[in-house]
Amino acid sequence: MTKATPSNPSKGEPLVGLAFISPWLIGFLLFMALPIAMSFYYSLTHYTLLEPPIFAGLENYRALLGDSVFWTVMRNTVIYAVIAVPLSTVIAVGVAVLLSADLPGIAFFRASIFMPAIVPLVAAAMIWSWLFNGELGMINRVLDAVLVPLNAVFGSSLQGPNWLGDAPWGMPALIIMSVWGIGQGVVVYIAGIKDVPAELYEAAELDGISAFGSVWHITVPMISPVVLFNVIVGMIGTWQVFAVPYIMLGASGGPDRAGYFFTMYLYDKAFSFGEMGYASALAWIQLLIILAGTALTFLASRRLVHYTAA
């Protein structure tokens, strides 16, 4: 009887290995790979869910190009991604740098900044919709504290915007709220900062580099792989934004569809309008955009991300 060794695996071992991962493998094939393949097929059909699909070739994709709402949701989602992701990243890194200091009571602040990450999205959206209320919201009350004296001095009539009722202000409101949710990123950045070798800071100090200089020249490059990871995850997340605008601005994204995002349209097409084929085409476009965005980010990061030698 041959005894299996790491360098001489028996013939049966691969099968045993496969058997061990089969729960995952079967789950993946049944619940991921098969639905993904089916969704591609459905994207080539007219499918209402209630009736069998009819093959339609590329008709759904052609229809998308001429669909003004499709371009509206594309524009909204891109604007949100382009502003919210970098803004959240910069603020999260800044906060992480501050919170990585070993000061008494710092744990309280770390916990506080992380707290929003554990608040259910629906509850958070409800709270923020009241904070943004144009008439009674706390944000406008705070703005009033600034604007009322200004109005008195300059004779102007400035007032806080109607964040959720006025088309141009819906998107800024959503972006502000997204910044509130940086806690998870901050925790990851703090972990990254803690891994930066202390001798680098000591050397910088000996060279007389300022605090900002050491953050810019040491911390940021050293945690750049972590930043890249968070940027990619954040970007993917922006293409899946759904619950917050749905609750804060309503099912059609508020006035002029200013807060109507890609996934909201996809959901409506599939389940509200009974156009599962069209929705599947949207899902495939979404997947391609996310893949392209991720690839571009990786390419752009080659010169910016610093990987330390193992």
Next chain:
Amino acid sequence: MLAALGAGGLGFALFGPKSAGDPPAGRVVIDYWEKWTGQEALAMQRIIDRFNASQDRIWVRFFSMSAIEQKAMISIAGNDPPDLLGLFDFSLPAFVGSRALITIDELDDAYGAEVSRAFADRYGVQDFRIRREAYTEPAWGLMHEPAGGREVMGGVLNSCSTMALYYSRKAFAEVGLDPDAPPRTIEEFDRAAERLTARAPDGSIERSGFLHREPGWWNWIWGYHFGGSLYNRSSEQATADSPENIAAYRWLQSYPETYGSQRLVAFQSGFGGYNSTQQALLSGKVAMTLHGPFLVNVIKTFQPDFDYAAAPFPMSESSYDPEHPAALFEGDVLCVPRGCPNPREAFEFIMLKQLPENIEELSIAHAKPCPLARPSAGFAARHPNRYVEMHNALTRSPRAFPKPRTRAWPQYEQEFNAEIGTLWSLAEPADRVLERINNRAQSAINRTVNQREQRYGAQG
């Protein structure tokens, strides 16, 4: 720690929510999915409890749920639907058009005589069938939908509503308007709205006479009160940009023009939720509103002494006809999805629900009008809404209009919901916005028509 968890678990088991209990052995269990919650669901549960107790063969299990259309679609697509579905009437075009329901005609052909005999024995009701003469003409129309070149009954009306003008009698009296003489035409209505609008010294609004966007559930409706409509069913054409609709939405825009768009938006953002004391009419923020009769259930709950009145919503001068008022007429339909395990038993419950006393009981509990052509003598007296006779009259009016009966309606309606902000902000003139809505709606309608013809031929 473990002790605390154990105590919590024991407490939950003893005092936590209880299931309705398992059905008695030997019964055919039929699952009924319905969108109602709270008092509305409890009213249906009472009828179900009586049905379950009245015989020993069938047990109806009631499930209250949100987003019922979506769940119904998925369950039917997955070939595992419930036995009974409570849908909105505007869902019938999609569900009937796709042959996803067993029509009431089919059920009646298969089981009507048998169920009728059972009813004679059990309830002493002779020869009970679902008959046209029992319902008002608009109610009968609401249950039907064309499929395969003929009208079929997709479901039976579970409850129905007509929308009307509701107003605060106190506000009317305060500004010298006669609370017993509501406005009848749009012109009278505008004059009343102006008098009812109260402004603060700085020009901000303290009370609005009327706001088209409160409660904001029917952004598409205004053209009907100018003699227009949104859809021509025979030609399958969207008519959102008809002259009547353009006139209606110019009228809508006259309000932000008069009172200031930003000012109205800011004012409205301070309104509380519909089911609360901060509801716009109850809190005195608006004096008049378009609403359904079920508003009285909110009044009863939050401000029982609120002095309200109701009347048919005004019409433009040219389309005003006191004998035939126009009103949105909408309903909830009880249907049997194709592929359900127990269609015969589901039909028996449907028949029970259609007994006049059960229709009236549910209508009263929901504070809605009665779809029956001849409600019982005591119906109005037992009804919580003192204007129910007016609502009943609206359900009989030949100008009672349903939501446009097309599979594309959800998309059509969303176009209005998305564009109402543009109209209200006066960013674009009404005719241009309506043209855009019409084009998109027509494109959605064309898609459904093309697919229907591909599947079922020209007859549909």
